[in-house]
Amino acid sequence: MTGAARVALRGLARAAAVLLALAAAAPACDEKRDDGTTPAAAPAELPPLELRDDTANLMLTWIDAQGDTHVELRPADVPAEGRALVRAMLSDRTEGTRDVFYVADLTQKRPDGTYVVRSMLRREWEALLEKRRAEHLAKTAPPPAAAGPAGSAGAGAPAAPSSLSGVTVIIYGASWCKPCHQAADYLRAKGVAAIVKDIEEDPAAAAEMQDKLAKSHQRGGSIPIIDVRGQILVGFSPGALDKALARAAGGVTL
The missing domain is CATH 3.40.30.10 (Glutaredoxin)
Structure with missing residues (x-):
């Protein structure tokens, strides 16, 4: 083989190596790329919470049919209407006070005396409150009242206190x-x-x-x-x- 042929072969080998390296670095055709529309990962689950009838430092928030919230300190004090979904918080722990809450089902007690507890996003809890309030208002809202004479005050409207600057x-x-x-x-x-x-x-x-x-x-x-x-x-x-x-x-x- 002549010297010119050997030089040509070496050049082809180098070119092939470069092409192989580029091919290895390039993403596969079927590889999915993040274009910014991929949903964010769900928040991590909270640490386990053992909720019992005698759990200390406990604050329980339940929701009534009107969408109003009520606070109790013991599971036994939560009435039947609110026991299926109760927010649980321990005053000596920060977990469950931010974007993810602990919620308990006080209608389900395990053989060991603990209640079923799971995680719920804050926005889901707030959406539930809004839904119940909207449903209650839809059922109880009075028909629109006829407009009174211009400048007249509504019947029974309480007068504003005259001096509240120091209150x-x-x-x-x-x-x-x-x-x-x-x-x-x-x-x-x-x-x-x-x-x-x-x-x-x-x-x-x-x-x-x-x-x-x-x-x-x-x-x-x-x-x-x-x-x-x-x-x-x-x-x-x-x-x-x-x-x-x-x-x-x-x-x-x-």
């Missing part, structure tokens, strides 16, 4: 609780200072709320729990809140 209201609630936000917005629209305390993020706030409920001879009930100068209101009712504000503006404290 501060404390709202005990949770970030996902729509009535809690509504209560805060309602107060601020009236120019009333509102302090919102998250009983899920702050164990001290939860203990403070329970202490006020006990002193007012109330227990459980729906959130928000609203403290208007010692007047403890369970749930958000504009009418009840207006009356409490009127008493507070008049100097009433409890």
Whole structure:
């Protein structure tokens, strides 16, 4: 073989090696590439939670047919209507307080005394609340009332308190609780200072709320729990809140 032929063969070998390397580096034709539309992976499951009748530091949130939330401290205190789906949280643990919740089925107890517990996304919990509220409103909404004379006030509308500048209201609630936000917005629209305390993020706030409920001879009930100068209101009712504000503006404290 001549020298020229040997040089040509070496050049062909180098070219073949380059082509093989490129082929190995290139993705296969059927390989799927992420074009940005692939759904994000589901959140990781929470660590196991052993829920028993005597579990300490427990806070249970159940939902009634109206879509209102109620807080209890023991499984035995959750009524039959709310036992199938109850949010569970331990005040000494951070798990289950962010984007993924613990939910328990208190109608299912295992032979070892523990209840069935699973994970639920925060948005799924909030969607369930909205669905129940919408269904309740659809069933109970009154027919549209006829418009009254221009400038007339609605019958029975409570008068706004005349002096609320010195009144501060404390709202005990949770970030996902729509009535809690509504209560805060309602107060601020009236120019009333509102302090919102998250009983899920702050164990001290939860203990403070329970202490006020006990002193007012109330227990459980729906959130928000609203403290208007010692007047403890369970749930958000504009009418009840207006009356409490009127008493507070008049100097009433409890």
